[in-house]
Amino acid sequence: MEKTYLTVEEAAQALKLLGDKNRLSIMRYVSVDECCVCELVELLDISQPAMSQHLRKLKDAKLVNEKRKGHWVFYSINKEHPGYTMVQGVLASLPNGKEDLEELSNNNMRIICD
């Protein structure tokens, strides 16, 4: 596996997006499992439009994938992004989002959206 580099511009563009605590948390969660918008709203405690706007930025930068399932739209980390390795490195220095997602499950809050 050959090591490939990002340009400074590419890296800076991705890092700028990660340099917001809400978006960084979104990445933390969608790197564990795909999440629907309402789950992320629940986890981060921000408004639905604010969440939608953050997700659009991440999607425009191709850092996340979008997938519709009926009413819901699920987002997941894009492992094909050239900066994926860098992003994973960043996320590795943060506590894993898995616990928070499991807590959502335990409270039967995954995909409630009511």
Added chain:
Amino acid sequence: MEKTYLTVEEAAQALKLLGDKNRLSIMRYVSVDECCVCELVELLDISQPAMSQHLRKLKDAKLVNEKRKGHWVFYSINKEHPGYTMVQGVLASLPNGKEDLEELSNNNMRIICD
């Protein structure tokens, strides 16, 4: 060596600073060797006040150290920063700044400032 985590806020603050191509390049250079302001101005081709302002932000966040030597002020990466490991991970996905610094040396441009 126990693994320690950053908070999302701590990481986001550091990443926001890295999310600018000029500051990211500064970090790229000062991680290789300590650099004086005029060298960084030469390397990045931005104005001296703009450089000074970027350095102040990095210094305020303690991502870099400052050291005076006569006329010159040298900056170097702060290995004691809690986010140092994360920063190194980010820089590892970029081409090393060493070549550019060596080119400066070859052109006898290190600490000219004239």
Added chain:
DNA sequence: ACCTCATATAAGTAATTGCTTATATAATAA
């Protein structure tokens, strides 16, 4: 067709950003 739910978009706004130009400070040399 209509209603509801999940999500997206639009428009407006206050705060922040990264620059510019001009000036101040700090260190050394004459």
Added chain:
DNA sequence: TTATTATATAAGCAATTACTTATATGAGGT
């Protein structure tokens, strides 16, 4: 002291940011 050099700071400004509220879209159920 005065001059020179390296760097920092101040003030101003256009662009960008992250939110808000209001409205639109898209999918499913009745």
